[in-house]
Amino acid sequence: MNIGKETILELSGVHKTFGQQQVLNNINLKVNKGDFVAIVGKSGCGKSTLLRLIAGLEQPSSGSLMQKGKPIRDKSVAKIMFQDGRLLPWKTVEQNVGLGLKKGSHNKIHTILDQVGLLDRSKDWPGVLSGGQRQRVALARALIHQPELLLLDEPLGALDALTRIEMHQLIEDLWKEKKFTAILVTHDVEEAVALANRVIVIQNGEISWLQTINLPYPRQRENPLFMKYVSRILNFILEKENNDSMDNQLYSTSM
Numbered sequence: 001m002n003i004g005k006e007t008i009l010e011l012s013g014v015h016k017t018f019g020q021q022q023v024l025n026n027i028n029l030k031v032n033k034g035d036f037v038a039i040v041g042k043s044g045c046g047k048s049t050l051l052r053l054i055a056g057l058e059q060p061s062s063g064s065l066m067q068k069g070k071p072i073r074d075k076s077v078a079k080i081m082f083q084d085g086r087l088l089p090w091k092t093v094e095q096n097v098g099l100g101l102k103k104g105s106h107n108k109i110h111t112i113l114d115q116v117g118l119l120d121r122s123k124d125w126p127g128v129l130s131g132g133q134r135q136r137v138a139l140a141r142a143l144i145h146q147p148e149l150l151l152l153d154e155p156l157g158a159l160d161a162l163t164r165i166e167m168h169q170l171i172e173d174l175w176k177e178k179k180f181t182a183i184l185v186t187h188d189v190e191e192a193v194a195l196a197n198r199v200i201v202i203q204n205g206e207i208s209w210l211q212t213i214n215l216p217y218p219r220q221r222e223n224p225l226f227m228k229y230v231s232r233i234l235n236f237i238l239e240k241e242n243n244d245s246m247d248n249q250l251y252s253t254s255m
């Protein structure tokens with residue numbers, strides 16, 4: 001898989017401990033340019049810690065994390081988006097999106113707001129927006145910097161099911177158009193299968209399963225193969241079956 005593609009992220013032998021607690025154990029992972037990787041696993045298994053390490057917000061206890069061949073701590077090419085969006089309530093939508101940009105970036109701000117469907121809300125305060133609209137603003141704020149790597153930490157976790165599906169389509173469209181690499185942490189296996197070309201399962205701080213999703217975009221939830229991927233990954237997380245029983249033709253694990 002992905003032979004000849006540029007590696008944008010490489011983790012080798014990464015461990016992370018907090019005090020006495022070992023949270024991540026020997027994580028080895030290569031992500032290629034343009035990949036959409038989803039990280040799933042039970043609550044507390046270490047998903048967000050892994051994403052925070054990739055963002056450079058935490059340092060590993062040991063092991064190496066490289067982005068485009070350079071240590072992440074030197075300069076991260078990633079932008080991260082969180083579940084709560086983290087908008088500043090005293091700034092308008094366009095001011096939030098333009099944070100950190102130089103004056104005169106209006107066109108850029110309005111272009112990205114248009115792309116997320118919120119151009120007409122640019123003068124509004126975050127407090128008057130719905131949860132889904134706030135996450136669209138957060139997405140615009142991350143993407144305006146044209147990150148090569150977009151890190152999504154449960155960005156849709158607080159949204160209702162219909163809004164989530166709309167957001168999946170938006171994220172997919174922007175991923176195709178802007179060609180960034182994405183890493184998504186989610187509790188929702190269906191969301192992972194809807195968006196990712198590779199799904200990583202973490203159990204007890206280790207990568208226990210890697211699933212390539214061989215389905216074309218946009219993914220059709222009613223496709224029996226889609227549901228098969230979802231139930232196999234769920235069963236694996238819930239430890240109902242081990243990876244020896246996986247059908248490797250359908251569920252290839254190539255990295």
Ligand SMILES: Nc1ncnc2c1ncn2[C@@H]1O[C@H](COP(=O)(O)OP(=O)(O)OP(=O)(O)O)[C@@H](O)[C@H]1O
Pocket residue numbers: 018023041042043044045046047048049050187
């Ligand atoms: N800064 C920290 N200090 C101490 N312990 C931490 C810290 N950050 C995370 N942990 C611990 O690391 C473990 C993994 O946390 P993490 O947030 O990575 O899990 P998660 O898989 O993202 O969980 P969830 O799905 O519930 O968000 C937890 O036991 C948590 O308490």
